[in-house]
Amino acid sequence: DAGVTQSPTHLIKTRGQHVTLRCSPISGHKSVSWYQQVLGQGPQFIFQYYEKEERGRGNFPDRFSARQFPNYSSELNVNALLLGDSALYLCASSLGPISNQPQHFGDGTRLSIL
Amino acid sequence: AQTVTQSQPEMSVQEAETVTLSCTYDTSESDYYLFWYKQPPSRQMILVIRQEAYKQQNATENRFSVNFQKAAKSFSLKISDSQLGDAAMYFCASHGAGNMLTFGGGTRLMVKP
Numbered sequence: 001d002a003g004v005t006q007s008p009t010h011l012i013k014t015r016g017q018h019v020t021l022r023c024s025p026i027s028g029h030k031s032v033s034w035y036q037q038v039l040g041q042g043p044q045f046i047f048q049y050y051e052k053e054e055r056g057r058g059n060f061p062d063r064f065s066a067r068q069f070p071n072y073s074s075e076l077n078v079n080a081l082l083l084g085d086s087a088l089y090l091c092a093s094s095l096g097p098i099s100n101q102p103q104h105f106g107d108g109t110r111l112s113i114l
Numbered sequence: 115a116q117t118v119t120q121s122q123p124e125m126s127v128q129e130a131e132t133v134t135l136s137c138t139y140d141t142s143e144s145d146y147y148l149f150w151y152k153q154p155p156s157r158q159m160i161l162v163i164r165q166e167a168y169k170q171q172n173a174t175e176n177r178f179s180v181n182f183q184k185a186a187k188s189f190s191l192k193i194s195d196s197q198l199g200d201a202a203m204y205f206c207a208s209h210g211a212g213n214m215l216t217f218g219g220g221t222r223l224m225v226k227p
Contacts, residue, residue, distance in 0.1 A: 035217075
């Protein structure tokens with residue numbers, strides 16, 4: 001079975017632009033979470049979606065938004081990009097939203113802001 | 115709010131030797147889970163081992179084991195018989211209420227041949 005897939009692998013944008021990152025969960029997984037990992041730091045939680053509803057939100061500005069589709073894939077959108085948004089964006093899927101179900105991560109999207 | 119602290123930015127170990135990575139956490143939750151993830155240069159975060167807080171028995175997965183001290187809020191990872199492929203960033207994480215994983219800052223493990 002395929003693991004969590006993310007696209008694109010790399011992306012270069014300029015300040016003020018908008019970006020959309022995509023994630024397909026493992027088959028059968030209904031929960032998707034997004035994390036931002038700045039170089040040299042641990043990942044920071046952005047969002048969790050389960051059954052197309054937002055179930056958790058981290059401490060990120062409103063420029064960050066996400067959604068989950070009926071097939072459980074997800075998009076992360078970031079508006080008005082800032083230099084500080086440069087990071088590795090990780091998507092993780094799990095069977096459900098509760099804490100006893102381990103999250104499985106994709107390879108991430110490397111976003112660079114010029 | 116949960117916090118996770120890894121006090122060792124870098125560790126090194128000789129191949130075939132044993133190394134222990136430290137992690138402390140703070141949480142107000144009574145029911146939570148703790149994890150160690152490995153992140154090689156390929157970027158993918160790989161689950162190494164997990165521990166349910168309500169279980170007193172320490173989790174083990176082949177060469178990987180944890181020392182879970184609930185009262186001290188300590189969760190260290192022991193890697194036995196270290197292999198070159200173990201070289202990576204290791205992240206300790208907690209998962210409780212709020213449906214999110216809280217990660218520590220990571221420990222870079224180097225394995226010397």
